[in-house]
Amino acid sequence: MRLPAGRKAELVAYVAEAEQVTVAQLAQHFDVSPDTVRRDLHQLHKEGLVVRTHGGAVSVDAVAAAEKKLDVRLQLHxxxxxxxxxxxxxxxxxxxxxxxxxxxxxxxxxxxxxxxxxxxxxxxxxxxxxxxxxxxxxxxxxxxxxxxxxxxxxxxxxxxxxxxxxxxxxxxxxxxxxxxxxxxxxxxxxxxxxxxxxxxxxxxxxxxxxxxxxxxxxxxxxxxxxxxxxxxxxxxxxxxxxxxxxxxxxxxxxxxxxxxxxxxxxxxxxxx
Incomplete structure (x- = not known):
């Protein structure tokens, strides 16, 4: 199932503003199940719009700066x-x-x-x-x-x-x-x-x-x-x-x- 365009844009914007989020935070914010959030993040990761981490996601811009942020790098891959x-x-x-x-x-x-x-x-x-x-x-x-x-x-x-x-x-x-x-x-x-x-x-x-x-x-x-x-x-x-x-x-x-x-x-x- 494709991610609805409206939620897709809102989710990407939310992750970009927060830089680093958890599945639980996204599920509460968008009032959807954690499984739905995981599917959404998987799709957005494939499209290069966010970077999936263990238990959540980080923004693409945060990853670009991850060279200087060990706490972010520890959660990637x-x-x-x-x-x-x-x-x-x-x-x-x-x-x-x-x-x-x-x-x-x-x-x-x-x-x-x-x-x-x-x-x-x-x-x-x-x-x-x-x-x-x-x-x-x-x-x-x-x-x-x-x-x-x-x-x-x-x-x-x-x-x-x-x-x-x-x-x-x-x-x-x-x-x-x-x-x-x-x-x-x-x-x-x-x-x-x-x-x-x-x-x-x-x-x-x-x-x-x-x-x-x-x-x-x-x-x-x-x-x-x-x-x-x-x-x-x-x-x-x-x-x-x-x-x-x-x-x-x-x-x-x-x-x-x-x-x-x-x-x-x-x-x-x-x-x-």
């Missing part, structure tokens, strides 16, 4: 990010050294590392310290720089200093990098130049690199390129990339790991 996080975690071995950048998808990885131990982690993600279990970590380091309060991250050099003030030479076994876009022409990119530089430095210090991106990130390049496609060893995502991108990734030697909705990841990082 939650199921996909959890599957990606679980699959990416299978690439992590106990007693290894990791670098993770800021992002909601890297937070999902951290939540799936409970069976590891002896991990050394370096990150600019302020939330990781509150998300990760102390039982699995040997050492946790935070890269310095300016603090982005809305994004709960730091932006600065990928470096740590000895007590004498000398920069240490950092290397890691695996860098887990969440990006804003993946494209055949633009490689991996994000909208913030300083973050792009930081992400690239993490990749340069890694023996292996896993890019984390849900399928909504298969889009045109964003402002700042992080790296060319061949700089990564893995792309961990929730759906098969489209044809041109899939071909470019294959030519670049990138292994595509897909966290399908109905399949569980095995210990090798390949969906069963």
């Amino acid at each position: 939650t199921d996909e990010k959890e599957r990606i996080g679980a699959l990416a975690a299978t690439l992590v071995s106990s007693n290894s050294v990791l670098m993770l950048n800021a992002g909601t998808t890297t937070l999902s990885v951290v939540r799936h590392l409970s069976e590891r131990h002896g991990l050394t982690i370096a990150t600019n993600n302020l939330r990781i310290a509150t998300e990760i279990s102390p039982k699995i970590v040997r050492d946790l380091y935070l890269f310095g720089g300016s603090v982005r309060f809305a994004g709960q991250s730091t932006v600065g050099p990928v470096s740590l200093q000895s007590p004498g003030g000398k920069d240490l030479r950092l290397r890691c076994d695996l860098a887990l990098i969440s990006v804003g876009a993946v494209s055949a022409q633009g490689g991996y990119s994000t909208s913030n130049l300083a973050e792009a530089v930081m992400m690239g430095e993490m990749m340069d210090r890694a023996a292996r690199v896993a890019i984390l991106a849900d399928s909504s990130k298969f889009t045109e390049p964003l402002f700042a390129q992080v790296a060319e496609l061949d700089r990564a060893d893995y792309l961990v995502t929730d759906a098969e990339p489209p044809g041109e991108l899939a071909e470019a990734l294959e030519e670049s030697g990138v292994e595509i790991l897909v966290a399908y909705a109905d399949q569980a990841p095995d210990r090798r990082g390949i969906a069963q």
Whole structure:
């Protein structure tokens, strides 16, 4: 059943004004059932007029600003990010050294590392310290720089200093990098130049690199390129990339790991 034009326009306007709403709020405001609201939001999401979230929706404009609003980003594509996080975690071995950048998808990885131990982690993600279990970590380091309060991250050099003030030479076994876009022409990119530089430095210090991106990130390049496609060893995502991108990734030697909705990841990082 098609969404009535009048309610469609009113619903889009209401979400745009509120920026972020729940199904319950919409059901009460429009005096319809929650199931009706869910169907309406599903249709509007398909038409690109709102963005469906777990339990509600956010406006398209709010999503455009979500780079700066972690509370909004945490509600976008939650199921996909959890599957990606679980699959990416299978690439992590106990007693290894990791670098993770800021992002909601890297937070999902951290939540799936409970069976590891002896991990050394370096990150600019302020939330990781509150998300990760102390039982699995040997050492946790935070890269310095300016603090982005809305994004709960730091932006600065990928470096740590000895007590004498000398920069240490950092290397890691695996860098887990969440990006804003993946494209055949633009490689991996994000909208913030300083973050792009930081992400690239993490990749340069890694023996292996896993890019984390849900399928909504298969889009045109964003402002700042992080790296060319061949700089990564893995792309961990929730759906098969489209044809041109899939071909470019294959030519670049990138292994595509897909966290399908109905399949569980095995210990090798390949969906069963």
